[in-house]
Amino acid sequence: MSSATVAWVAALDRRLLRLAERGITPPHTAAQGFEGALVAMGEAISPSDWVFWGRTICAPALTRGAEAEVLLAHAFDGLELGELAARRIVTCTLGPATRVPQAAGLAWAAREDGIAALVELGEDALSDGDVHVGLNFAAVLDSPLVVVVRSTGRRPVVERGEGYGVAALSASAAYDEALPALTEAMGRARIQRQPQLVELRRTNPSSAAAIAAHDDAVEQALRAAEARVAARHPTTLTEPHGATGRRA
Amino acid sequence: MSTMNIVQAIASALGHAMETDPRVVILGEDVGKFGGVFRATLGLHERFGDSRVIDTPLSESGIIGTAIGMALYGLRPVAEIQFADFVYPGFDQIVSELAKYRYRSGGHFTAPVVVRMPYGGGIRGGLYHSQSPEAYFAHTPGLNVVVPSTPHDAKGLLLAALACDDPTIILEPKRIYRAARGEVPDGGYTVPIGKAAVVRPGDDVTVLAYGAMLHTALEAAELLEAEHEVDAEVIDVRTLVPYDLETLAESVSRTGRLVVAHEAPKTCGYGAELVAALSEACFWRLEAPIERVTGLDTPFPHTLEHYYLPDKHRIADAALRTLEIP
Numbered sequence: 001m002s003s004a005t006v007a008w009v010a011a012l013d014r015r016l017l018r019l020a021e022r023g024i025t026p027p028h029t030a031a032q033g034f035e036g037a038l039v040a041m042g043e044a045i046s047p048s049d050w051v052f053w054g055r056t057i058c059a060p061a062l063t064r065g066a067e068a069e070v071l072l073a074h075a076f077d078g079l080e081l082g083e084l085a086a087r088r089i090v091t092c093t094l095g096p097a098t099r100v101p102q103a104a105g106l107a108w109a110a111r112e113d114g115i116a117a118l119v120e121l122g123e124d125a126l127s128d129g130d131v132h133v134g135l136n137f138a139a140v141l142d143s144p145l146v147v148v149v150r151s152t153g154r155r156p157v158v159e160r161g162e163g164y165g166v167a168a169l170s171a172s173a174a175y176d177e178a179l180p181a182l183t184e185a186m187g188r189a190r191i192q193r194q195p196q197l198v199e200l201r202r203t204n205p206s207s208a209a210a211i212a213a214h215d216d217a218v219e220q221a222l223r224a225a226e227a228r229v230a231a232r233h234p235t236t237l238t239e240p241h242g243a244t245g246r247r248a
Numbered sequence: 249m250s251t252m253n254i255v256q257a258i259a260s261a262l263g264h265a266m267e268t269d270p271r272v273v274i275l276g277e278d279v280g281k282f283g284g285v286f287r288a289t290l291g292l293h294e295r296f297g298d299s300r301v302i303d304t305p306l307s308e309s310g311i312i313g314t315a316i317g318m319a320l321y322g323l324r325p326v327a328e329i330q331f332a333d334f335v336y337p338g339f340d341q342i343v344s345e346l347a348k349y350r351y352r353s354g355g356h357f358t359a360p361v362v363v364r365m366p367y368g369g370g371i372r373g374g375l376y377h378s379q380s381p382e383a384y385f386a387h388t389p390g391l392n393v394v395v396p397s398t399p400h401d402a403k404g405l406l407l408a409a410l411a412c413d414d415p416t417i418i419l420e421p422k423r424i425y426r427a428a429r430g431e432v433p434d435g436g437y438t439v440p441i442g443k444a445a446v447v448r449p450g451d452d453v454t455v456l457a458y459g460a461m462l463h464t465a466l467e468a469a470e471l472l473e474a475e476h477e478v479d480a481e482v483i484d485v486r487t488l489v490p491y492d493l494e495t496l497a498e499s500v501s502r503t504g505r506l507v508v509a510h511e512a513p514k515t516c517g518y519g520a521e522l523v524a525a526l527s528e529a530c531f532w533r534l535e536a537p538i539e540r541v542t543g544l545d546t547p548f549p550h551t552l553e554h555y556y557l558p559d560k561h562r563i564a565d566a567a568l569r570t571l572e573i574p
Contacts, residue, residue, distance in 0.1 A: 050321075082354025090320065093352070094344050101310050102345065105317025105325075117317075133310040140305055141314070 003210070006175055010035040010206035011214035012068055013057045015222060016075055025075040029055035029122060033202035034150050036175030039063075041148060044182035045118055050106055052090045052099040052119040056150075060118075061089055068218070072225035079232065096125040100134025100147065104195070107143040116144040116189040118182075123151045126160070135164045138195035145195040146185045150202070157199035168197040174204075252432045255425045257399035258288045258364070261406040262326065264436050266296050269324060272410060275302040276311055276328030285330055286366060286425055308338030312363065316346055319359040324410055332367035332419060333379045346415045347390030358413045362406065367395075368460055368511050369543075369557055370423030374550040380459075380512035380543065385417045386488045386521065392416040392441050393489040397462040399430045401486060404439030411438060421459035428463065444492035446499065450481035453505040453567045456496065456522055458485040461509050461558065468563035480567055488518055496522070497529040504535035505570035509563050514542040539566035 013031040020028040031038055038056060042063035045051060051060045058071060064087040074080035074091075084091055092099055100119055107117035125131060126149065138145045147166075149157050150173065161168025167188065171181035178200050185196040252260060265272045274289055280303035283290030293301040304311050308329055315325035329335045335342070342363065349359040369378035385393045392414060396402035402420065409416035421428075447462065448469050457465035462484045472478035481499050485491060500506050506526060508519040519540045527538065541558045549556050568574075 078352070079354065081352055082356045085353040085356030090353075090357070093348070095340060098313065098341060098345055101313025101341070102317040102320070105314030105319075106321045107317070108314065109318040109321035109323050130309065130313070133307050133313065136305055136307070137310045137314050141302070 006035045006039050007206045007210035008214045008217070009039055009057055009059055009062070011211045011218045012071065014211060015218050016057060016072070019075060027055060028075065031056040032205040034173045034200065035206050036203065037150065037173035037178040037200040040175050040178035040182050041118060041120060044179060044186050046186070048088070048113070048115050049186065050088045050090065050103070050110065050115065050117040052092070052103040052117065054092050054120045054122060056120070058084065058089060058091070061087060064089070068221035069224040069228065072222050073228045076225065076229045077232070095128065095130060097121060097128040097130035097134065100130050101137055104134045104138035104141065104143045104145050107138065107145040107189075108141045111142070111144050111193050114190055116146060116186055118146045118148060118186065120148045121150070123149055123155050123157065126155055126157070135160070135166055135195065135197070139164045139166050142193050143195055144189035144193050146182070146189050146198060147195065148182065148198045148200060151199045152202045158197065161197040166195045166197050168199070170199040170201065172203050173200040249431050250434055251429055252399045253426045253429050254396065254399050254402045254420065255286055255288050257403040257432045258406060258420065259290060259292070260432060260434070261403040262289060262292055263295065265407060265410050266292065266300060268436065269410070271322060271324040272326065273300045273302065273318065273323055274326045274328065275304050275315060277304060277306055277330050279303060279328050284328060286422065288364070289328065308334055308336075309341050312338040312341035312346060312361070315361045316341065316349070316359050319361045320349070320357055324360055324362070326362045326364060326410070329363060329365035331377050332365040332381050333376045335365055335381065339384070342385070342391070342417070343388050347388045350414065351390060359415055360413050361415045362409045362418060363415070364406075364418045364420060366422035366425070367419040368421050368423055369548055369553050370460060372550065372553065375548045378548040378553065380510065382419050382488055383512060383516060383518045386518055390414070391489060392487070393419070394441060394487045395419045395421065395458040396486070397421060397424070397459050397484050398428055399432045401439050403432055404437055405441065405487070407436055408438035408441050412441065416441070419459065423460040424463060439486075441487050442490040442492055444486050444495045445484040446481065446495065447484050448480065448482040450479040450503070452479045452503060453481070453507060453570055454499040454503045455480050455482045455507045455509065455563065455567065456485055457482065457509045458488065459511070461511055464558060464560055465509050465563055467560035468567065471560050471564045472567055476568065476573060478567060478571060478573070485522070491522070493525055493529060496526060500526050500530045501533040504533055505567070506534070507539045507541060507563060507566045507570065509541040509558050511543045511557055513545045514540055515545050517542055536570040536572065539570055541566045
């Protein structure tokens with residue numbers, strides 16, 4: 001990994017955010033200040049681990065060989081779910097945390113294969129009952145599940161772990177601090193077959209200059225994504241306001 | 249072949265499935281050491297251990313959610329909801345997640361979860377232990393919905409659900425859990441999902457029912473024959489989604505008269521779907537307006553459940569109306 005990877009993720013994130021703000025794609029959760037953490041998540045997991053992802057840019061997909069074009073095209077019409085699923089990535093649905101109990105169940109099923117599951121959440125999702133249900137089930141079942149919370153410090157996170165008997169740690173969302181924390185949590189989950197809670201505290205976002213260095217590459221990926229989507233929906237090519245005819 | 253009641257047939261199916269398929273796990277409230285509140289999992293914890301028969305916290309959304317995760321990894325979870333009335337906290341996991349996994353993953357993920365739940369009234373359980381929520385699930389694309397009415401079908405449908413790659417909701421008629429007895433093969437077999445059963449052939453009027461109501465419909469058919477020389481054909485719908493339109497339409501086209509009976513409230517009940525589908529399929533063969541005999545559009549009552557639940561007289565009266573017999 002290099003700082004360039006973090007900047008590349010940041011550039012993709014900004015583009016997805018602009019597309020969403022213009023109503024061209026569904027809502028996208030900004031990753032500003034968490035770009036390093038997202039890349040670290042992708043690198044802390046092993047190829048056989050499963051990932052339950054939120055609405056931020058899916059960094060593990062990139063580390064598992066998916067192209068940026070896939071993520072951008074997915075944002076247009078959601079039809080890249082299959083490509084992500086093939087990489088053991090489960091994308092989120094309507095509920096902010098419905099995937100937490102599911103991840104607990106999958107991790108339990110996979111525990112004897114040395115496989116763990118990682119689920120990524122924003123701190124606001126902690127208000128959702130599914131987080132309680134998922135942590136409770138993971139603790140009771142001894143599931144090798146790592147729940148990663150992107151935190152801005154507005155809500156207590158690690159304190160929750162104690163209530164569930166779940167080991168918890170806090171680290172900066174900067175790549176250099178997030179990676180060892182996540183690696184440790186994933187390792188403990190696999191070896192001890194116990195759930196882990198990880199708080200990653202927001203840090204400074206990538207600089208505008210670092211992001212700008214990737215603008216051309218992002219633009220190229222966006223064009224490829226649009227072409228992919230247009231091939232699937234040829235009729236939209238003739239519609240002046242179709243998603244494929246606009247730029248963020 | 250053994251004589252069993254429905255609870256025993258379910259336990260037999262689960263035991264057979266767990267013996268023959270290591271992917272099968274059971275989870276739910278008190279399903280382990282206690283054997284389930286209705287004893288449908290009795291003895292399975294001792295036989296298969298706590299890694300395959302799992303007592304869970306009291307959370308239906310957790311039971312369904314974790315079962316989904318297990319299924320994504322390749323297991324065949326059987327989730328027990330203690331009473332169908334308790335399923336609503338798990339409704340989001342069923343409707344928004346379980347039912348849609350195959351579709352939203354472009355076919356990469358399947359979630360072959362079997363959700364068992366005892367449903368229906370007749371046990372003086374009051375409004376929170378007597379409901380019939382089948383229409384909610386039948387309305388959700390992506391789910392199979394089945395309702396056995398005999399021990400044979402209870403085992404065969406459960407094994408068919410476990411063999412299916414899509415999720416299946418099994419509503420078990422708890423009123424006849426022990427009252428319905430019959431011959432059940434000791435080994436494995438399946439009852440095909442999507443096939444109705446003509447339980448009592450007849451020529452004058454078609455009566456459709458499922459679950460405990462099937463037995464009430466059969467009583468009504470006997471009454472009609474004994475007192476009015478009416479020969480009613482009684483069909484066990486058996487699988488609500490997908491339903492066996494061919495068998496149902498053949499019968500209605502032949503008799504020209506139809507009565508649909510179920511316990512759930514009338515408005516938007518599952519019977520409305522049957523009436524609509526058979527009106528579309530058999531309109532020009534109908535000799536009389538279709539009759540629905542259902543529970544009332546009220547919460548399920550406690551002391552008045554005998555009044556709420558359709559009985560043989562209400563079904564027979566409806567059949568007579570279709571025949572214009574006073």
